[in-house]
Amino acid sequence: MMKEKINIAWLKRDLRISDNLVLDACERDCYPYLIIYIFDSDIIKADNISKRHLQFIYHSIKDMNSQLNKYNRSVKILYGSSTKILKEYLNSYDVKNIFAYQESGIKETYVRDIKIKKLSREFNTNFKEFEKDCVERGIKNRSGWDSRWFKKMNEDITKNIFTLNTFEDTINIFEPPKSFINDISCYPQEYVKPGYKNAIETLTSFLDNRSQNYNKHLSKPLESRKSCSRISPYLSWGNISSKQVYHFLKNHKKTKGIPGFLTRLKWRSHFIQKFESEHQISYRCANKVFEKMKYTNDSSIIDKWKNGATGFPLVDANMICLKKTGWINFRMRAMLVSIFSYQFDCNWKLGARHLAELFLDYETGIHYSQFQMQSGTTGINTIRMYNPIKQSNDHDPNGVFIKKWIPELRNIPVEYIHEPWNMPPLINTLSQDSIYNNPCVNIVESGKAARTKIWSFKASKEVKNENKRILHLHVRNNIRRA
CATH class of the missing domain: 1.10.579.10 (DNA Cyclobutane Dipyrimidine Photolyase, subunit A, domain 3)
Structure with missing residues (x-):
């Protein structure tokens, strides 16, 4: 029996449906596709990952699904070993491409991605990873990096367009335990609210009003809660891309705090690049x-x-x-x-x-x-x-x-x-x-x-x-x- 040909969009820290090259690649290809997010049981047990991170991720996905629903699409939430899950899909379907963003993460995420590359080769599947936030993999030094950062940031934002989905996934063995979902489904009101809409509202309020005292209040523990941008969680989990923020800043009326904020946006990529070049x-x-x-x-x-x-x-x-x-x-x-x-x-x-x-x-x-x-x-x-x-x-x-x-x-x-x-x-x-x-x-x-x-x-x-x-x-x- 012929296996159905599909593509897989594997989301990591890119939880948005705009300026998303992974989703764009799936739409541009001729095969039906599945969008997945894996709560990897090995990685969520690793150092540094906590319940609040999982809560933000889960509610970011819910926000995405509310936007994708009209296209009969959704991000399928899976739980378990990424290698085992993707191997099951490779066995069950003729997976032509797995599209994902590179992740400059902890050792466990790097090892995971190496395993998926090897697994993809075994099944003759193309595993395509896109560069994220102008962080370059495999460079030997930083010569020319700043110029390349500006060049990439000034490129057009990807305008994601979605077709109506007719593909139905039949694999249902990797659903998250109910206890796990119950644990992360609540969301404390003290945290910033996840999702692209909230990211844009936060950025807009910063540029229209709150940035006036950005430089003055940047270091003050109380006043900075209002005068700082507060978009860092949205950037970290990919509710909004660095390029989207950059274009938003460029096209906005100039206010006192914008130059300093733009500098910090670039420094953000700089520090992630440092880690990418020396994850040890x-x-x-x-x-x-x-x-x-x-x-x-x-x-x-x-x-x-x-x-x-x-x-x-x-x-x-x-x-x-x-x-x-x-x-x-x-x-x-x-x-x-x-x-x-x-x-x-x-x-x-x-x-x-x-x-x-x-x-x-x-x-x-x-x-x-x-x-x-x-x-x-x-x-x-x-x-x-x-x-x-x-x-x-x-x-x-x-x-x-x-x-x-x-x-x-x-x-x-x-x-x-x-x-x-x-x-x-x-x-x-x-x-x-x-x-x-x-x-x-x-x-x-x-x-x-x-x-x-x-x-x-x-x-x-x-x-x-x-x-x-x-x-x-x-x-x-x-x-x-x-």
Whole structure:
């Protein structure tokens, strides 16, 4: 019996029906096609993937299906091993093409894609992966990368057009367990709402109004929640493409915050490209010599950091806020990493997974590149050691953000909100055992020790020699402004 000829559109971090080359390729070909998303049971158990990520993915797919319904199409949600699932389809149908985007992800996703390439060859199926967000696979250095980024970003947006579907898939053995769907079907109201429409509304409100104070409020923990774009989750999970955002910016009336935002859009691709070119930074130091650095790694301090109970008000408020909402601004993220690695003297690897699970906009390439920059283990970047008390005074001077997220501190006088342990006993209303009477480290002494350690290590000949390799691989030699 002749097998039916079909194509498969395999979605990963490209959960949209516009500017989607995968779906466009299927429509342009002559065969009926199936759109699938696989909740890979091996990958969702891996480090860094958390329930909030799965919730965002699931509701993004629901949004896609509401748009595809009029074409009698939908994204079929599958659960299990990607290799086993696709092998079943290759056995059951004459699959001519599997179309997908490249994914610059954790080791497990890379290994998965290698297996699918091998499997496709065995069945004489073309496995076509499209480049995503101008991140190039297999380049040896960054020569000309910036120019290519602008060229690709200025190309036309793909206008996806859909025909009415008549194909019916008969494979029903990989449906997700009901318990799994029930667990991810609820969606906390504190998170940004998934989907292309919400992405466009968020971007529009930013450009029309909220961007006016973008540069001014970028680092402030409270004000940035309004003045930052807040589109990072949509970019991370592909509800909107970088090219769509770029064109949106180009065609919009110029406002004060747009140039700075455009620069950060390009930097986003830059950091993912760094990871694509050297994915090992997810489990080892970017500068390999820093693997020799010793840390205290006090487990009790690590637990306090994870739970927002360090005794430093701004640190704790940000961790609590992040747990609840899935987002804090860049400077506050940098501060959490900095104090963990420097003043708390903990190896960055022990904190990276925790924050990855909390960031709703978790993007592997950005996460590990930035985590190592803020931990000082790249060897080539400026050491930035954030003092949480200074950051608190600078960016939350009246303690409004702190008091919002730490009820225990709501009645503390403003002059002591950043250092409540300095309150005179007569006005100290904290309980005797409050962590804010005695933070987990002496910030001055621990900071001094950290500076001595990191700078002496960075100055070593070994580190400097390794820096040459890093610079050759990652530094762009023809940076062009937008």
